[in-house]
Amino acid sequence: MDWPDRFGTRFSVFVDTEEEFDWSQPLARENRATQSMDALPDMHALFAAHDVPATYMIDDPIVRCPRSVEILKRVMEDGGSAIGSQLHPWVNPPFDEVVCPRNSFLGNLSRDLQAAKIAALTDAIEAAFGRRPVMMRTGRYGLGADTLELLAAAGYRVDTSMRSGYSYASEHGPDYRAIGNHAFRTGHGDLIEIPLTTVYTGALKRGGIALHGALGRVPRGRGVASRLGLLSRVALTPEDMPVELALEAIRVAAGEGERLLMFSYHSPSAAPGYTPYVRDAADLAAFRSWWERAFALLAKLGIAPASHDQILEALAGAPDRP
Template sequence: MKLLITIDTEEDNWNRYSPTVNPVCNIKGIERLQKIFDKFSVKPTYLITYPVANTTDSINILKPIMEKGNCEIGAHCHPWNTPPLNDLEPVNKTDTMICNLPENMIYKKIALLHQTIKKNFGIAPTSFRTGRYGFSKEVAQTLVKLKYKVDSSITPYTNWNHKHGPDFSNKTPHFFWYGSNGKKIYRIGKLLEVPVSVGFLQSNFDLRNRFLKFAEQDIFKRIHLVGLLDYLNIVSKAWLSPEIESLDTMIKLSKQLRKNKFNCLNLTFHSSSLVEGLSPFTTTRKDVERLLEKISDFISFERRNGIESQTLSEFADEKQKSTR
């Protein structure tokens, strides 16, 4: 098992979909975060949006880290601020999911982000995550055309239909491959999918997911059946993210992922949480301190248990070799 740390490295605007006004002040928080990673010899994957890739200040922070070999720079496409743009505000919420755009527009936006990173960082990115987890077959086909190695957009056991997005409620944390047609295959393919680590604090993930889907039906919302099952320790879904989970919960989830023989721990969070007041997870300076402490303590725990770190593309390269 490997530890992957994948950071949505993006503009300051949280839940504000502006085509043109996208400051990136939060990127200054990465300098402090990277010191934690360097302490443990961990290499994160910074998945960067167009405003980050196209702003001198953020380039000057991220590029030296990459050039030292201490991180990977990947792509993270926010369709509302990645050209070509319509410059209209407010942005249609449906269109914030790139999977809802025409296929040619999906390609144009991801290709433009790809070329911007290539121009300003001197590398062709090979790892990717969609903004708001808006993944689709058409996105996978675009990534194959652009020679990406790995995507990390799927959030297992989670349905985004209520936000105009895809339904991943039947997906598990196992990695798998896409073919050139963007469809899932079970042998080695063109593009590796490494889902975010979302799972359960109890064993037998398939059974817990069936319970969860039953409890999430509209007829049970009034009695808060999902919360009741969590309280009774029957079904407790958790994300491997320091933004929304306690250290204890993250450790419990990582143990269950190992017990269920999943292939990696994919820890994820947003760069905007590194500066107080820029995300709902860190509204104060103390919140930021707690977040950084959680990240450090979790990495320390996994390193003590012999878990090695890899970037997304390193993990993909390893799987490509081992499945030949």
């Protein structure tokens, strides 16, 4: 599908708004702490200073934490930010599956259990915020054969679970290496997929996913290629993505005619000590600077932010791609 001409070239920020856990340890149902949410207003203020709304994709521990709900209600007073859903199966009722790496991908669960978890999260968000969410991201990008159909049946209009150019097959998850950055109709009702943006930069960027895959079969091949400026796979996130690479990716994406650049980060990164990406005050300063520099370049290129509701409005008028 094509974005309407009036939409122009835009960018949007989707925040995986979630509980804290040690990323190096096995997943556990007990990991439901949300203390890092106290730092979210300060991070949101940085976005608001640049007139950038965010879509907060919240999961079960967040929506069932009254303090977190109140924090989110306050940040949504900017008039553009909104709430979506993010489903971490291991902390999302009903708890009928074994907690293990394979079952951390929603799409690996039975159809009935997926439907029940989607319903539990969606209903809880509607009860907390008075508005039924219509945008979803499955935690760990975990779509399966039945998931999109179930999301459409639950009333969702947008899924953002696909991460262009990435594969989680080695962890029993999905493979999105063949997925591009363009939004497309899923074939399930009105549900549209908007993949997270991945950009290839460097002198050999035209090699794209094929060359990146080949380099992965060479010891340290991808790292060497990136350091030499030959090829880098760049996701639009400050988490483990150097700012200079990200800025070049923005330029490349704009030059290649991408119409919607999808940025993201995990909410616990708004405070030091909760994710591997922001360990201390220096990391947090660098994290905030990353966003400042990205917003400055986007403004220079004339790429305006798009809110949750502006995306929905544009999709309603989007023609199918021939």
